[in-house]
Amino acid sequence: MTLNRLGTLADPNSFQDPLDLRNTPDEVAFEMLYRMALIRRAEEQIAEMVLAGEIKCPCHFAIGQEAPAVGISMHLRATDRGFGAHRSHSHYLASGGSVDKLFAEVLGRATGASHGMGGSMHLFGEGTAFAGSVPIVAGTVPLAVGAALAAKLDGSGDVGIAYFGDGACEEGIVHESLNLAATMKLPVIFLVENNLYSSHLDINLRQPSDRVARFGEAHGMATEVVDGNDVVKMASVAGRLIERARAGEGPGFIEAVTYRWLGHVGPDANIDVGLRRSAEEVSAWKKRDPIARLEAALLARGVEQGDINALKDNAERAAKDARKKAYDAPWPKETDLLDFVYASGGAK
């Protein structure tokens, strides 16, 4: 039996055209552009800080794959419950997480998103739809299911979002989670960012098909495969599935096909350790840039380049200001080491 494959969706030479903005008002497109630009500019700054040796914690960058997080975030409300993994700056920022707190966190400062206790891989988006991220691959997928179960028990209409990668689909817990969510009809969206690599290994060396949507289909849930570098399509698919979930019609599964411009961890492109990944492949994918494609569509519609540049400059300024502030932020107290172990205090 031959499994379905992604075909042209995985080919960087396809899907390079400007996005279709026919059903997207200017202000929505601007908002999406700003959120994507903020993620990129923030991560570029953080990458510089890693290169300079100022940040020590492992940083996994989402540069090039900003669109899935931003697309889905257009439909989230603060009471929704997103859970991410090691590469979650994008999910955190797209959900409205403070960029100042992100920079303080990667520097291990008390004003950080996780009060300086987590670093890049443990982000808590207080007051946003981002409930936390941790680096055990696939470990948070069932947490989103449980958060959705709580929402269902409360009848709140909120949704859980599990952000994970193609590599996580190789772990058993994803199957358990999909089965549980489907049988219990829980309001949860499984968003797989399929960037075709897990650490250094190409998906074709890890799975019998590069198309992970087959897992959602196997569990009988509403499943969509989308060009993950097209923020407009991403938002449209996410909107449809989230609406169903909020209405009690059960979980959804989105495979967003995308690509990270940088390596698994750190600021280099990993073209030396990848078994297939090459400089040519990386530069081909850069032509499928989610930000440039949205920008081209706005220009084609008659938006001024100056307006777009102003918006991108704002994103850059926010990132640079956050970086500056973070250096002056205080360190955690030594007592935090024991004080954060238990909520109830008592016998520590």
Added chain:
Amino acid sequence: MTVQSYGKAIRDGFAYLLENHPETFVIGQGLWSPWYVGSSMTELEKEFGKERVIDTPVSEWACTSAAVGASLFGKKPIVVHPRMDFMIFATDSLVNQAAKWSHMLGGQAHPGLTVRGIINRGGEQGAQHSQSLQSWYAHIPGLRVVMPYTPQDARDLLIAATLCPDPVLYIDDRWLYEQEAQMPPAKDIDLTTIKNEVIREGADITLAGCSWGTHLAMEAAAQLEEDGISCEVVDLRVLNPFDGEALIQSVRKTGRLVAIDASWKTCGIASEAITRVVEAIEPRLLRSSPLRITLPDAPAPSSSRLEAIYYPKSAQVVATVKQMLN
């Protein structure tokens, strides 16, 4: 006061929680089957509804993690693993997730779930149906671990664990289900106020145990009394954060210690009990070297011949105490 068995006391704990705390729910495998969970959950789903007493697909890991996720949003879930051997699949949920979320997110997220791991062994069930894994889990900061020995604790620790804002592993032992005791009515309890305590006063030697280990200690103490030996028994019902105070005070008084755990010897709870004592008290107060009584460091056998020598008995405690006193 009513007389209640250990197994039924657990059911009383569930009923109290489901009745009085609408944010509680129970999830796990076999919850609609009295066969899986003995007398401890009979017909709870009929009384409180299948929305709150949820029998699930075979998914130890997903259920436990889902409870972590739900607990981050105002729920107080209790996950039931009818045999704790199977919850090893859920170790990530407990060790990497539940125990760590508060700390790694700077005290901003508190998974207040309870995981009930049931010990169910003997009867030639063999190596993967017989484990008592308390020592493993008690090693993990951030995860509270409790183990009731008395029927009242079987009920009250379940209530206290569930109401606690931290993740708690509650381990009950099916060998204790038929024990009976007088019990006052149930009420809300703060887990942090529950300490390990002396449950039998004595002067010559301290016997410290948890769960079935405490049961062996109590049986041995009764037999030794007939020989004029006065044993003090300390029940280690709170294993993490380990509360050594009552134990240390007791050995300071008796000068002798035998620690009993119905699990393995190496890096176990009995080792921890002895260490806490020898670190805390002046060596001259010890009238003999502390000893431990545990399982041998081998997986549980199936054959009843081997089972007979595998599990510690109260006679072994009696013999050890007499040897120590001579």
